[in-house]
Structures are given as structure tokens and as C-alpha cells.
Amino acid sequence: MGSKRARLLPPLIVTAAFLLLWQAAVWLFGTDAYILPSPSAIAKQAYDSAPQLAHHMWGTLRITLIGFGAGALLGFLIAALLHVIPWVKSGFYPLLVLSQNVPIMAIGPLLVLWFGFGMLPRVILIALVTFFPVAVAMMTGLSKSDGRLFEYMRMIGASPSRLFWRLELPGAMPHLFSGLKIAASYSVISAIYAEAIGSDSGLGYFILIAQHGFETVKVFAAIAVIVLLSLALFGVIALAERLFVRGGSPRGKEGSRS
Amino acid sequence: MSSVLEVRHLSKRFAGSRKTPAKEVLADVSFQVGEGEFVTLIGPSGSGKTTLFRMIGGLELPTEGDISIDGANAVGTRGHIAYMPQQASLMPWLTVSANIELSLTIAGIGKREARALARDWLARVGLEATAHQYPDVLSGGMQQRVSFLRALLSPQKLMCLDEPFSALDALTRQHMQAWLLSLWESNRRSVLFVTHSIEEALLLSDRILVLSAAPASIIREVRVPFPRPRSEALWGDAEFIRLKQELYDMLRPDPTL
Ligand SMILES: Nc1ncnc2c1ncn2[C@@H]1O[C@H](COP(=O)(O)OP(=O)(O)OP(=O)(O)O)[C@@H](O)[C@H]1O
Ligand SMILES: [Mg+2]
Numbered sequence: 193m194g195s196k197r198a199r200l201l202p203p204l205i206v207t208a209a210f211l212l213l214w215q216a217a218v219w220l221f222g223t224d225a226y227i228l229p230s231p232s233a234i235a236k237q238a239y240d241s242a243p244q245l246a247h248h249m250w251g252t253l254r255i256t257l258i259g260f261g262a263g264a265l266l267g268f269l270i271a272a273l274l275h276v277i278p279w280v281k282s283g284f285y286p287l288l289v290l291s292q293n294v295p296i297m298a299i300g301p302l303l304v305l306w307f308g309f310g311m312l313p314r315v316i317l318i319a320l321v322t323f324f325p326v327a328v329a330m331m332t333g334l335s336k337s338d339g340r341l342f343e344y345m346r347m348i349g350a351s352p353s354r355l356f357w358r359l360e361l362p363g364a365m366p367h368l369f370s371g372l373k374i375a376a377s378y379s380v381i382s383a384i385y386a387e388a389i390g391s392d393s394g395l396g397y398f399i400l401i402a403q404h405g406f407e408t409v410k411v412f413a414a415i416a417v418i419v420l421l422s423l424a425l426f427g428v429i430a431l432a433e434r435l436f437v438r439g440g441s442p443r444g445k446e447g448s449r450s
Numbered sequence: 451m452s453s454v455l456e457v458r459h460l461s462k463r464f465a466g467s468r469k470t471p472a473k474e475v476l477a478d479v480s481f482q483v484g485e486g487e488f489v490t491l492i493g494p495s496g497s498g499k500t501t502l503f504r505m506i507g508g509l510e511l512p513t514e515g516d517i518s519i520d521g522a523n524a525v526g527t528r529g530h531i532a533y534m535p536q537q538a539s540l541m542p543w544l545t546v547s548a549n550i551e552l553s554l555t556i557a558g559i560g561k562r563e564a565r566a567l568a569r570d571w572l573a574r575v576g577l578e579a580t581a582h583q584y585p586d587v588l589s590g591g592m593q594q595r596v597s598f599l600r601a602l603l604s605p606q607k608l609m610c611l612d613e614p615f616s617a618l619d620a621l622t623r624q625h626m627q628a629w630l631l632s633l634w635e636s637n638r639r640s641v642l643f644v645t646h647s648i649e650e651a652l653l654l655s656d657r658i659l660v661l662s663a664a665p666a667s668i669i670r671e672v673r674v675p676f677p678r679p680r681s682e683a684l685w686g687d688a689e690f691i692r693l694k695q696e697l698y699d700m701l702r703p704d705p706t707l
């Protein structure tokens with residue numbers, strides 16, 4: 193357990209130093225709060241608006257989880273499908289990449305136009321952003337299964353479906369989780385964006401209103417909550433990785449500098 | 451004696467491409483492996499032994515000739531052999547026991563029976579402590595024991611072992627030979643074995659087939675006369691040393707080349 197505390201220490205020190213520096217700079221230069229509030233002012237604001245922030249956070253969390261879940265599932269299915277049927281991969285892969293080149297600023301309002309102000313356009317937007325890193329990471333993982341294990345499985349007569357479920361998929365798990373971690377961060381950001389364009393709740397909406405009133409402290413308080421939300425989501429996925437990716441994979445296989 | 455594996459007039463030629471010339475690997479190879487017989491292929495590196503295994507396993511098609519396993523045509527069909535590759539090839543995300551169970555279920559054994567078999571045999575060979583461990587904590591020798599056990603327990607009639615000990619150090623290799631010998635002698639299976647080690651071949655086999663360099667054909671067949679059960683004491687036997695010299699001379703590269 194001691195090593196765990198030792199690992200947590202450096203980021204804590206760096207974060208604390210950063211906040212102190214920020215506090216000192218604001219105080220020293222006498223910066224106006226509507227331009228850049230100090231960390232202590234943000235903390236106080238967060239405390240004062242806690243009920244409001246909590247309400248909006250739940251809204252954000254809900255569509256983030258739904259959108260992320262849908263996107264991850266979509267990414268997983270697309271990767272599996274493209275891997276199993278090679279001609280589908282060559283046909284659709286460019287289309288997948290293309291889907292990421294459409295700016296969400298353009299697609300967001302269109303989705304609202306097509307699907308109304310309900311939850312659907314927001315979920316679609318998040319899923320659209322999150323499926324991609326999952327699909328790409330997972331496809332890489334699937335196509336990189338160990339050649340020796342592959343040969344062994346074929347020699348003893350494993351069927352294509354056995355090859356997929358018992359070799360390729362477990363082998364791709366570490367890749368899948370890297371994809372999920374990236375997608376988790378994306379999903380929070382795109383949820384905020386989606387709420388800013390077509391919603392009457394959520395942290396994105398909260399920020400929008402605060403900005404209109406030049407309440408920069410409130411904007412920062414919301415940002416702090418968003419950061420914590422992202423970290424929590426990331427942490428949950430890292431935890432799931434530890435639980436599901438068993439045996440051998442990371443430990444000692446790759447070289448490490450420390 | 452009925453034969454479990456029969457290879458008739460087998461030839462293999464890899465079609466060339468623009469960068470690589472066509473290569474004839476096997477030329478008219480015929481042999482068979484009887485029920486409960488241990489047959490070893492020995493031959494120079496690159497003579498096509500692994501290619502032969504891949505054809506028996508159904509991963510590669512012969513250019514000419516037939517292969518039958520247990521009386522049925524096996525050309526291009528998979529799942530008729532138990533296999534032990536050069537490297538242990540255990541799934542790193544499965545425990546030792548689960549690795550064995552996986553191979554057995556692929557071979558068609560029910561889940562529960564596979565588990566019982568794996569547990570029972572791991573205990574029988576003194577590896578019960580490893581049953582719930584992941585392969586990467588095992589030494590190379592231990593991994594190969596698991597790999598052999600996995601092949602031995604598979605229900606297919608023919609076991610194909612492709613240089614299973616070549617990645618091990620000399621001492622571990624000797625222990626493994628003795629271990630495999632005793633295990634196999636008390637559980638006779640039909641085995642086709644590939645090795646580069648003449649001593650290993652003489653210690654383990656009933657018959658040794660000597661392959662020429664590519665394109666490989668069988669240039670000699672040696673019937674190993676020692677009675678079973680055998681032990682490592684054979685290494686000092688006069689006949690053993692004579693046969694070893696004879697095989698060694700046969701495998702010496704052609705001095706005219
Ligand atoms: N798919 C392929 N296409 C072209 N040539 C191949 C292919 N597979 C194997 N070969 C060639 O066939 C020859 C025999 O290879 P193989 O691996 O069967 O030899 P081997 O007897 O198993 O050698 P070793 O004892 O070193 O394991 C080699 O020269 C190899 O380059
Ligand atoms: Mg080989």
C-alpha cells in the first residue's frame with residue numbers, strides 16, 4: 193500500500209503547487225474576478241452554488257454515461273464486424289475516419305434540428321464522438337494477436353468463432369481499455385458541448401448561462417466539477433481494466449523506465 | 451498394426467513470387483505412424499519439417515500426395531491432431547488449468563470433464579500448485595510441461611510435437627526428456643516428433659526417419675532397438691553411441707557443397 197501512496201504523491205504536489213501559484217498571481221496582480229478568479233474564490237462559489245451544480249452535474253453525468261455506453265458498444269461492434277469480415281473493413285474504414293472529420297459544431301445543431309430538443313440528439317452526438325477511439329483501438333488490438341498463439345489454435349482446429357472469443361478478443365482487451373479511456377474524456381467534453389446547444393440543464397447549459405452573465409467564477413466552478421467528473425470516469429475504467437485484464441498482459445512484458 | 455497417420459507420396463512446392471523464387475520443400479515423402487508408436491523426424495534446418503506438420507494439421511495443402519489420419523483423408527482438414535509447438539504458446543490471460551481446459555474443449559470435450567481432467571492430471575504430475583497461476587510466473591520448463599500435458603490429454607489419436615524442447619537450456623531439456631519419456635511410456639499415444647537432437651531422438655523414439663536437405667525426402671529409417679521402459683542410463687550404452695555416430699554421419703552436411 194505504501195507504494196500506492198508514493199505514486200499519488202507527485203501529482204498531488206504538482207496540483208497543489210499549481211493552485212498556490214495561481215492564487216498568488218491573482219492576488220499579486222489584483223486581477224479582476226470576471227477575468228480570472230482565484231482558486232479560493234472558485235471554491236467558495238462552488239460551495240455556494242453546490243445544490244445548483246449538483247443538479248446540473250447529474251444531468252451531465254446521465255447523458256455522458258448513456259452516450260458513452262452507446263458509443264463504446266457501437267465502437268466495439270463495429271471493430272468486431274470489421275475484423276471478422278475483411279472486405280467490410282476495406283470498404284468501411286475510410287468512412288469511419290471520415291465520420292471524425294465532420295466538425296461537431298456543424299453536426300450538433302443539425303442533430304437538434306432533426307431529433308428535437310430531447311435527450312436523443314445529445315446522446316447521438318456523444319456516441320458519434322466516442323465510438324471512434326474505441327473502434328480504432330479495438331481493431332488494432334484484434335489484428336495484433338500473437339502469431340504463435342494463433343498458429344497453435346489453428347493447428348488444434350479452433351473454429352473462427354473460437355479464435356475470436358478465446359484468442360483475439362482477450363488479446364485485444366488492453367487495447368480496448370486504452371480506447372475506452374480516451375473515449376471517456378471525449379464523452380464528457382462532448383456532453384458539455386451538446387448541452388450548450390440544445391438543452392435546458394446540465395453543466396454545459398450552466399456554463400452558457402454563467403457566461404452570458406459574465407459570471408466567470410461560476411464558469412470556473414463548473415469547469416472544476418467537469419474535471420472531477422472526467423477523473424472519476426477515467427478512474428472507474430482504470431479500475432475495470434484492473435479487474436478484467438488478467439494475467440501477464442502489462443506486468444513486466446513491456447520495458448519500463450522506472 | 452493399424453496406422454494412425456499415413457503419409458503417401460507427399461510433395462510440397464511453394465509458388466514463387468516476384469521477390470522469392472519458387473521453392474520445393476518436400477519431395478515424395480511417404481511414411482506412417484502406428485498405433486502407440488513414437489516416430490521421430492530428424493533433418494537439417496529448413497528441410498520442411500514444420501511445413502509437413504502444417505500439412506498434417508490442415509493449415510497447408512500439399513502439392514501432391516495424400517495424408518490420412520485414423521483411416522480418413524485429412525488433407526486440408528483441421529482438428530485431427532494434438533499439437534505441442536516449439537514455444538509453449540499458453541494464453542497469458544488464462545490460468546494453467548484454464549489453458550489446458552481450453553484446448554480440451556476445442557477438441558470437443560465437455561467443460562466439466564475438461565476441468566476434471568486438467569485438475570486430476572496436473573496433480574498427477576506434481577503441478578497442482580500451478581493450476582491457478584498464470585503462465586508468465588512459470589519457468590520455461592514448467593510451461594513446456596503444461597504444454598505437453600495439454601497435448602497428451604487432448605483426445606485426438608495423433609500427437610505432433612515440433613521441436614518442443616529446443617528453447618530450453620541443456621539441463622532442463624534433459625529433465626524434460628526423462629519426464630516426457632516416463633509419462634509417455636505409461637500413456638502410450640501415437641506421436642510424431644521433430645527434433646534436431648540425435649540423443650533425444652534415440653532416447654524417445656521407436657523409429658527415426660532421417661530427412662535430407664530441401665527438397666526433403668526420407669533418406670533413412672532407423673529402428674531404435676532399445677527395450678522400454680527406457681532411462682537416461684541409455685546414454686552410455688555402446689549400441690546407443692554407435693547409432694548416434696551413424697546418425698551423425700548421415701546428417702553431416704555434404705562436404706562437396
Ligand atoms: N509460406 C511459405 N512460403 C514460401 N516458403 C515457405 C513458406 N513456409 C515455409 N517456407 C520455406 O520452406 C522451407 C522449410 O521450412 P520449414 O519451416 O518447414 O523447415 P523446418 O524443417 O521446420 O526448419 P527448422 O528445423 O529450422 O524448424 C524454408 O526454406 C522456408 O523458407
Ligand atoms: Mg521447424
